[in-house]
Each structure stands twice: as structure tokens, then as C-alpha cells.
Amino acid sequence: MADFANQLAGILDEVCGTHDHSMSRNRPYSGQPHTVTGERGSTEIRGITFRDLRDCFLRAFVQSHSVYRDGTIEPLQPNHALSNEASxxxxxxxxEGDIYALKGDFDPIAVVQNLCCEVEKLMRIYPNVPRLRAEKGVSK
Incomplete structure (x- = not known):
């Protein structure tokens, strides 16, 4: 039974992303194709300066905060206005001083995902995924 529990814990770690992973630049792109750990993540960054990257991070950080008060559709300021600006x-x-005014918590993984999308937008390759193709016999 303990062996099964250990195997299950390992599977959950892998699925939930809590398992330690190497950050070696030589590791494979083994995630889902549309993610930065999959095929999408293998695209080299070109034409981006460090200032551009900083700007991308600021926009991504803003966009990773809630823009509505909990349980409502009432805009949470200044998050709502800053998110509209970041868009x-x-x-x-x-x-950079604007980010200190943001209210509430943020999701660090959302920051990473939003940062990658912002970089792709600057590179004019967003959304860096293959085009969808219609297949015969597949209903809409």
C-alpha cells in the first residue's frame, strides 16, 4: 500500500507541477505543444531588447492581478484601469511605480504565462501555435 501511495504522490507531483525539474537549457520540451514547456517554448526570442523585456514583464505582472472585487463585477481600482492600459x-x-499600487494577490504562474504572450506579441508571432485545420467527418 505504501508503494502505491508513493507512486500516486509522484504522479500528482508531475501533473500538478510541484515536482522538482531541471532548469538545464538542454532539457527536452516535454510539455503540451501549446505551452512554454512544449513546442511553443522552443521558439527563440529575436528582436527583443532588455528594455522591451522589462516592459513585457510590467504588463504581464499587471495582467496577473484580479480586476474585479471578489464575487462581484465591480471593477477593482487601480487594477482595472492598469489592466486596460496593459492590454x-x-x-x-x-x-514600474504603478505596480506597487495594485491590490490583492497575483498568480506567479500567470505572470510567466502572460510574460511569454507579451514577448510573442512584440515578436509578432502571437499566438505561437499551429493553425487549426478542419477535418472531414468532424461536426462543429
Whole structure:
């Protein structure tokens, strides 16, 4: 029974992403194809400066915060206004001091995912996934 429990714990760690993983640059891209750990993540970053990356991070960080008060559709300020501004991409006007005014918690994994999307947008490759193809015999 203990062996089964250990196996189950290992599977849950792997599925939930809590298992230690190597950060070696030589590791395989073994995630789902549309994720940064899959095929999408193997795209080299080109044409991005460190300042661009900083701007992408600021927008991603803002977009990883809640924009509504818990359990309502009432905008949570300044999060709502900053998120609307961040959605303008490279035309946004956000300074690093703005992020200290954000209210509530954020999801660190959402920051990573949003950062990758912001970089793809600057590279003009967003959403970096293969085009969908219609197949015969598949209903809508």
C-alpha cells in the first residue's frame, strides 16, 4: 500500500507541477505543444531588447492581478484601469511605480504565462501555435 501511495504522490507531483525539474537549457520540451514547456517554448526570442523585456514583464505582472472585487463585477481600482492600459501592449503607458499600487494577490504562474504572450506579441508571432485545420467527418 505504501508503494502505491508513493507512486500516486509522484504522479500528482508531475501533473500538478510541484515536482522538482531541471532548469538545464538542454532539457527536452516535454510539455503540451501549446505551452512554454512544449513546442511553443522552443521558439527563440529575436528582436527583443532588455528594455522591451522589462516592459513585457510590467504588463504581464499587471495582467496577473484580479480586476474585479471578489464575487462581484465591480471593477477593482487601480487594477482595472492598469489592466486596460496593459492590454494596449507596446502602446501602453505604465511605469514600474504603478505596480506597487495594485491590490490583492497575483498568480506567479500567470505572470510567466502572460510574460511569454507579451514577448510573442512584440515578436509578432502571437499566438505561437499551429493553425487549426478542419477535418472531414468532424461536426462543429
Amino acid at each position: 494596449k501592449g507596446e502602446r501602453a503607458c505604465i511605469c
